[in-house]
Amino acid sequence: MVDLEMSNDVTVTLPRIQERIPTVVVDDAHVVYRVHKGAAGNSSPVAAFKRMVTRTSAPNVRVVNAVRGVTFTAYRGEAIGLIGTNGSGKSTLLRAIAGLLPVERGAVYTQGQPSLLGVNAALLNDLPGERNVTLGCLAMGMSPAEVRRKLPEIIEFSGINQRGDFASLPMRTYSSGMSARLRFSIAAAKQHDVLLIDEALATGDKAFRKRSEQRVRELRESAGTVFLVSHQLSSVRDTCERTIWLESGEIRMDGPTAEVLAAYEAFTNGK
Amino acid sequence: MANLLADPDSGLTPAQLAARHGLRVAGERPSIGRYSGQLWRYRHFISAYAHAKLTASFSNARLGQLWQVLTPLTNAAVYYLIFGLVLEQSRGIPNFIAYLTTGLFIFNFTQVSVQQGTQAISGNLGLIRALHFPRACLPLAITATQFQQLVGSLVVLLAIVVVSGEPITLMWLMLVPAVLLQTVFNAGLTMAVARLGAKATDLKQVMPFVLRAWMYGxxxxxxxxxxxxxxxxxxxxxxxYNPMLIYIELARMSLLEDTHLLNDSLPLTWLIALGWAALAGVGGYLYFWRGEQEYGRG
Structure with missing residues (x-):
């Protein structure tokens, strides 16, 4: 390598001024799902009881290896796109990074507490949007004073009041796009060390997508790391400079977005 | 694969690199001290969530929050009809209607807390998988919600007690520590069943029978x-020694004039009440905390 040849040079041995600070280190992580298929076929209550007594696992539990030996390091200020075909383990990997799924083998190390922002982040649908904002912010650990200050900002950003006063209506009256926008706005209101976004930018109209992509860039500049799972390659291209391509739970490619996307597009078109 | 260098510049393995920059293992369980600290910082979330749940549970009913009072009243009326009038269980009890409603309202506080506690984790998976907060917030919020309900019921109860001819005495003040001890007991029990219910989803089916048997006991x-x-x-x-019997007896003791304890000793009854609150409160909390990293998985 070039560094080795020039190791006698004074300029190289000087301590590097800008050391890259890792925020997420994934070390040979394996994630396994145990899926209960429910009471299928030959499962009589007697057989179930026998299994409980003898402590053997039910035959209708299937083991799915969703992530198989993934290793990478993410640094502060990076925005990383995760792409791959359906069922390639992208969302599972995000959940493992967020600490919501245990790794079977290997380890995931993170700085601070990563926040996972998904479109299925359920809030209380019987309550007005405003109350959900308050609850969501408190759940992220904000103080009541901070929540009061940020509330109008969040409502404004989500744009749910564009067609009348929807903030005071129960969330069950919202369209799916509106509630996804509100959820994104709540999660994006806080500074996260590591923000994991799962398909959240896909919902919402074009104007909101522009705004949210802008917000992701801001979050990143304020010294966080952003992971973005998306099937919309355009939003990966616009927000991320590094992309990891997962296929069947393994890393197929990890590098600059343009290169990885080109290879991925060739792969999916060739299929 | 594991000893692949994570950082080619520094020559460190992933684990060394993580350790050098102070990264923590994702989803690690905090120590009990840190956990309690986190929980304290989330107290506003607990109260907001409890209040929100209460509002949401009545949001589709036309009479709204009025049901908070109507539900226990209707309950008491039905039981009075069956046990007071049809089966004549009131024999030997001077003020049966007050006796019955006191027992019913106090038992209901624990019953509903436990019932909802079994679903505290399994019914909130969306929230748990989306946001990070100490999970004990959820069972605690349930206890807080039910406590608010109880306060509403107690207003009704005091009215019934007075209307049915009981005098207002200083003994009424005894109700406050009795209910507080019961609340601690409930919080612990709710946390314990929350952890059990998170894993064994069949518990939801079994719970009504357990609670029914408990009520008869x-x-x-x-x-x-x-x-x-x-x-x-x-x-x-x-x-x-049944904790519910104890808490109900203490409430009856404070509100009704002509009550006799089953074990005839008021200090002993208080001691048992305190013991159960401490045991369930501390035990339930520790048990719930030990499962912290498992919630929301699977």
């Missing part, structure tokens, strides 16, 4: 002295 619907009359003495000895 707590002397809610009939005189507690039926236990002493009809059960063998060892069984009476066991029944008199």
């Amino acid at each position: 707590s002397g809610v619907l009939y005189s507690v002295h039926l236990f002493a009359e009809n059960l063998p003495s060892w069984a009476t000895a066991v029944v008199q």
